[in-house]
Amino acid sequence: MTSSVLDEIDEGILYALQRDARGSTTTDLGNRFGVSASTVSNRIDQLESDGIITGYQATVDYERAGFPLNVLMVCSAPVGERSELAQRVLDIPGVVNVRELMIGENNIRIETVGTSNDDLTRIATALPELGLVLKDEILIRDQYFQPLKKFRIDEDRTGEE
Template sequence: MSEREDIVELDELDRHIIYRLQQDARRTSASTIAEENGVAASTVRNRINRLEDEGIIDGYYLDVDYERTGFQLHTLIVCSAAIPDRERLARDALEIEGVVAVREVMTGSENVHVEVVGRDGDDLSRIGQELDALGLEVVDEDIIRNEYVHPYEGFSPKNQ
């Protein structure tokens, strides 16, 4: 452990596991990672379990094409919240139908970003009204066209 009690030191195998799972968790087996690192598959499975238990790996998420499922409006709603209420309001926003993700931003007045999906403008209006009723001030709305993700290069075997 480092100076901070809650920080977990990751070794080369831990970082490689995280990097490969960020690339494609669904199609990356423990056996594949094990072969790449010259260790047993059971070692990789044990490491994944430990990383999950310690909260380093917090879940596996689907990348959904909402438009193909009839939800034409994939939108980012930017909100403001008072700092003392920000975390509570962000968690409460997750309970609104159509909200798929919420991010708290540490600085600035536009400090809660709410990702929503809806079939039409009526859905977005309803979600905006419900966010307002919670106490979030809607500042801006942006339709998301595409989103691209990439694993963090700091975990890449090339950087070790």
């Protein structure tokens, strides 16, 4: 399934689940889109089978969870090893997100959390051992997420709930 075959109901389901997967019941979504709860459930199953929905995860406030330091580590990896190294970084305790970039010298972005500078130093020290070159460390203040607005249905576009 590609974005060209997603209909308005699929897009609405994706938007609602991105906004609040836990609070989006199939009954509520069915009522919102004018279809049955079982239709919504079947659509979600199909979106999962097609690899469009790849999982569900909680958004964690790491500071409130006892990890006050949230740092983005910018690294460089040889292009031929980039994917493998990005996967291996996930094994380092304190790494919560890795982004593999397609172009540019700084082609690996690693989000880390820790309770102390020692935690961050341990992570930073492990990166060259894997074959990455640490280029920069950026202290993250906050992050903001939103669903892709293209997936909003008209009801959401008007602000009605």
